[in-house]
Amino acid sequence: MAILEIRQRTGWLFVAVVVAHLILISTQATTDKGATVFNYWVFGGFAEVQRATTGGVSAVQGTWQDYFALQQIRRENEALKEEVAKLRIAMQRESDAAAQARTLQSLLELRRELPFETTGARVIGGAASPEFRTITIDKGTDDGLRTDMAVIAPSGVVGRIIQPTRRAAKVQLLVDTDAAAGGIVERTRAQGIVVGTKTRYRLEYVPSSADIKVGDRVITSGLEGIFPEFPGSVDGEYPRGFMIGHIESLERGAGQYVNVVVRPAVDFSSLEAVLVVRTPPTVDRDQVSTSGTDAKPRNGTK
Numbered sequence: 001m002a003i004l005e006i007r008q009r010t011g012w013l014f015v016a017v018v019v020a021h022l023i024l025i026s027t028q029a030t031t032d033k034g035a036t037v038f039n040y041w042v043f044g045g046f047a048e049v050q051r052a053t054t055g056g057v058s059a060v061q062g063t064w065q066d067y068f069a070l071q072q073i074r075r076e077n078e079a080l081k082e083e084v085a086k087l088r089i090a091m092q093r094e095s096d097a098a099a100q101a102r103t104l105q106s107l108l109e110l111r112r113e114l115p116f117e118t119t120g121a122r123v124i125g126g127a128a129s130p131e132f133r134t135i136t137i138d139k140g141t142d143d144g145l146r147t148d149m150a151v152i153a154p155s156g157v158v159g160r161i162i163q164p165t166r167r168a169a170k171v172q173l174l175v176d177t178d179a180a181a182g183g184i185v186e187r188t189r190a191q192g193i194v195v196g197t198k199t200r201y202r203l204e205y206v207p208s209s210a211d212i213k214v215g216d217r218v219i220t221s222g223l224e225g226i227f228p229e230f231p232g233s234v235d236g237e238y239p240r241g242f243m244i245g246h247i248e249s250l251e252r253g254a255g256q257y258v259n260v261v262v263r264p265a266v267d268f269s270s271l272e273a274v275l276v277v278r279t280p281p282t283v284d285r286d287q288v289s290t291s292g293t294d295a296k297p298r299n300g301t302k
Contacts, residue, residue: 106154109154114239114275114277116239116277116278116279117277117278117279118152118275118276118277118278119139119143119144119145119275119276119278120139120273120274120275120276121137121138121139121143121151121169121273121274121275121276122137122138122272122273123135123136123137123138123271123272123273123274124136124137124138124168132172132176133172133173133175133176133177133179133196133198133268134159134162134170134171134172134173134176135158135159135170135171135173135268135271136168136169136170136171137151137168137169137171137274137276138167138168139167139168139169139276140164140165140166140167140168140169141164141165141166141169142166142167144278145161145164145169145276145278146161146164147161147162147163147164148160148161148162149161149276149277149278150238150239150276150277151171151274151275151276151277152238152239152242152274152275152277153266153271153273153274153275155243155265155266155267156242156243156244156245156264156265156266157174157181157220157238157242157243157244157265157266158171158173158174158266158268158271158274159171159172159173159174159176159179160172160174160179160238161276169276171274173196173268174194174196174201174244174264174266175196175197175198175199175200175201175264175268176196176198177195177196177197177198178196179195179196180193180194180195180196181193181194181220181238181244182194182220182221182222182223182238183201183203183218183219183220183221183244183262184218184219184220184221185203185206185210185212185216185217185218185247186216186217186218186219187211187212187216187217188210188211188212188216190206190207190210190211190212191206191221191223192204192205192206192260193205194218194244194262200248200261200262200263200264201218201244201245201261201262201263201264202259202260202261202262203218203247203260203261203262204257204260205257206257206258206260207256207257207258208252208253208255208256208257208258210258212247212250212258212260213247213250214247214248214249214250215246215247216246216247217243217245217246218244218245218246218247218262219240219241219242219243219244220238220239220240220241220242220244221240222238222239222240222241238277239277243265244262244264244265245262245263245264245265246262246263246265247260247261247262247263248261248262248263249261
């Protein structure tokens with residue numbers, strides 16, 4: 001063991017002497033640039049170390065800066081998304097407010113043009129069952145409303161009050177299957193009874209010989225006679241001449257009457273505000289013609 005250790009020490013000493021000798025020689029030998037070989041090697045070695053160190057530091061610094069830049073961009077994107085969401089909500093509110101303003105303006109203009117007294121009301125609810133087409137409005141008996149008063153909108157006839165309470169009232173829509181109204185074709189004055197079918201109307205009791213066609217306007221005739229203070233009169237539930245809808249299709253058969261389908265003028269799914277007719281419209285008896293229908297309203301039409 002002692003001999004092995006002596007040999008190892010001698011080997012290390014020899015290597016150290018060789019390295020020292022090389023260093024000594026390199027300090028004396030010069031390159032063609034005038035610098036010693038030792039200085040050239042030392043400078044080259046330190047330069048590579050500096051290059052590697054600088055490259056590593058630059059890479060870490062760049063990665064760190066990119067990370068913070070990405071974080072900043074991410075925060076800015078989140079802020080922009082939040083701002084866009086707020087702007088969209090604001091635009092929706094403004095659009096809804098504008099739509100409500102247009103609706104109220106239309107009602108106000110209609111109210112000014114009507115020759116009878118009306119009360120404006122907001123729609124606050126719809127029917128719980130699709131079998132009964134009704135809406136609820138925010139005015140009731142405290143506002144002078146009562147059963148059978150007509151409800152209208154700028155686009156046409158809506159329905160009639162069937163259940164008033166102190167501060168609200170239920171309105172039966174004209175498209176309800178138990179609703180009906182006197183109707184007349186505006187172009188030719190052919191008369192009939194408009195009956196609800198949930199989504200459309202049927203214009204019943206129109207003679208097959210009547211001059212009607214698809215696209216004709218159907219308006220109220222004012223011949224229901226439902227106002228208690230005018231029993232049996234020609235005064236009607238609905239004001240005369242109000243829009244009901246357009247003839248969508250018709251079918252002439254061998255029978256006495258023509259089958260007529262009418263598309264409602266009112267979009268019942270988007271009603272927001274209505275007018276309630278508080279005073280019954282009057283109809284000039286001398287101008288009322290019963291030609292075109294000899295049938296009486298069915299049960300459900302008052």
